[in-house]
Amino acid sequence: MLSATVTLDPAFVVGPVRRRTFGSFVEHLGRCVYTGIHDxxxxxxxxDGFRGDVVDLTRELGVSTVRYPGGNFVSGYRWEDAIGPVAERPRRLDLAWHSTEPNLVGVDEFMRWCAKAGVEPMMAVNLGTRGVQEALDLLEYCNVPGGTNWSDRRRANGAADPYRVKMWCLGNEMDGPWQIGHRTAHEYGRLAAETARAxxxxxxxxxxxxxxxxxSVMPTFGEWERVVLSETYEHVDHVSAHAYYWEEDGDLASFLASTVDMDHFVESVTATADAVRAAGKHAKRINVSFDEWNVWYQxxxxxxxxxxxxxxxAPVLLxxxxxxxxxVVVGSMLISLLRHTDRVHAASLAQLVNVIAPIMTEPGGRVWKQTIFHPFALTSRHAKGEVLRLAVDSPVHSTARFGDVATLDAVATHDPETGEVVLLATNRSVTEDVVLDVDLRGFPGLRVVEALTLANPDHTWSATADDDTSVLPRANTTAKVADDRARAELPPVSWSIVRLGRA
Incomplete structure (x- = not known):
């Protein structure tokens, strides 16, 4: 049995736990909106036609923000099509996903859904087929109290008060040749700067x-950020990052180590942003909005x-x-996001319902939780206060994609108000148990409040509408504290949460 040691100290703080880390994403793609949130x-x-069971699970998942309406979809979207009387709204071709958009749900419906689900809206504007004026029109519709064309249209459509949307994405994946209106870094940077300024x-x-x-596999990675931020630095607050991981050719060991790439992604982007900051003699820092991340079998x-x-x-897609x-990989990605909380200020699990999602629905029927629901919900519920910088001494093992990697991946949070410490840990080994030994001398007197582990002898087990409860995070009875040291046994291919509090 392998052994890994983790040392915690309350003085070694990375930064605050940010609620926006636990965002999600609703795109007009497949069944995410129609028969997903809206049925x-x-x-x-x-x-309003919104499923109450999905709203309940969104709250249980602990989602803080929701990015909308895309995604690739937004680069061809005319938001004005989806306001006013539903019967008068046009149907449009969605080129991004080769579908028909009926425009039954638009900005007003989405804002009402956000209020029901208790989430903060995060809007994206179309910088693919559209530009500065259309972004201004949408902003006016959403945020101006009244007395102008678009704000009065909103009021006439039933929303007397402005939505006051705070966070806005300037387009989507404009570096990708698949994107409608794809541009070079310089072209996009100029358009984004002018849109932001306006x-x-x-x-x-x-x-x-x-x-x-x-x-990170994009041929323009790094250079794209340098050029775009050189054009936009003074006008924006965050730069987006998107990453999806999937098991290839049965290489489970490399798949479990996917967050090696996520760590590299964040560190590379922030290094580039800081280089632009130095070159331009800017005072502020640009941080990361990791507003698309998940496992996706493309x-x-x-x-x-x-x-x-x-x-x-609304075809069945993704x-x-x-x-x-x-x-386990989704749990590891949350560990990576928290570990970089000093620079990752927001994140969005893509997506929320049906489309590469933690929540699944049957049209008119049942709702159920996928396996990825659980590490997200537990992390969102219990990670509070400050993220701690850990000293980790872990065995390593070899992977085909990433070389030698640490077998244990971990992060911890500390809530100064309650004194609770939460340790999140992944055993990336395919075959070996790991004994986790945690030095708690910096937090004397703690005890185990709860310890849960998500694992299964068959790591390919998947939930279904008929059975989404056979494999859940279970109590880890090996978790103990003695003499200011915590100990727990972590099975292979597992994600665990250990909550430690005062007696």
Whole structure:
């Protein structure tokens, strides 16, 4: 049995636990909106057609912000199509996902859903087929109290008070050739700068996110950030990062170590941002909005959009079925995001419902939790206060993709108000148990409040509508504290949470 040692000290603080780390994403893609959050025929649907069971699970998941309406979808979206009387709204072709958009849900409906779900809206503007004026129009519609064309249209549509949306994404994945309106870094940087400057004329206190790279494998990665931030630095607050991971060719060891790339992504982007800051003699720092992240099996059939003359409404797309190993990786990605809380100021799990999602629905029928639901919900619920910088002494093992990696991946949080310490840990080994030994001399007198481990002898087990409870995070009875040291046994391919508090 392998052994790993972790040392905690309350003085070694990375930064605060940020609630925006626990954001999610709703895009007009597949069944995320229609028969996902919105299903008027469902028994739990409210007067707006929103499923009450999905709202309840969104709250249980602990989602803080929701990015909307895309994603690739936003780069061809005309937001004005989806306001006013529903019967008068046009149907449009969605080129991003080769679907038909009926525009039954738009900005007003989404804002009402956010209020029901208790989440902060995070809006994206179309900088693919549109530009500065259209972004200003949407901002006016959302945030101006009244007395202008678009604000009065909002009031006429039933929203007397402005939505006061704080966080705005300036387009989506504009570095990607797949994106409608794809641009070079210089072209996009100029457009984003002009859009940001104009939006701040309406509201100088907005938080603006400029498009970074769509992945660390992009040929323009690094240089894209340098050029875009050189154009936009003084006008924006965050640069986006997007990353998806998937098991390839049965290489489970490399898959479990996916956050090695996530760590590299964040550290590379922030290094580039800081270089632009130094070169431009800027005072502020640009931080990261990791506003798309998840496991996504892109080569599976369900990730292929329709084609030809087939333009369906809400087709089944990207409906991955997640297994235990996927949940362990999602737990590790949350560890990585928290570990970089000094520079990652927001994040969005992509997506919320049906589309590469923790929540699944049947049209008009059941709702159920995927395996990835649980590490997200538990981390969001219990990670509070400050993120601690850990001293970790872990064995290493070899992977085909990342070389030698630490077998144990971990982060801890400390809530000064309650004194509770929460340790999140992943055993990346495919075959070996790890004994976790935690030095708690910096936190004398703690005891185990709760210890849960998500694992299964069959790491390929997936939840279904018929069974989403057979494999859940279970009590880890090996977790003990003695003489200011905590000890727990972590099985292979596992994610664990250990909560330590005062007696």
């Amino acid at each position: 008027p025929e469902h028994p739990s649907a409210d007067a 939006m701040r004329m309406v509201d100088p206190d907005l938080e603006l996110v400029v498009c970074g790279s769509s992945g 080569r599976r059939a369900e990730s292929r959009p329709p084609s030809g003359d087939d333009w369906p409404v 409906e991955d079925r997640y297994n235990v190993a996927d949940a």
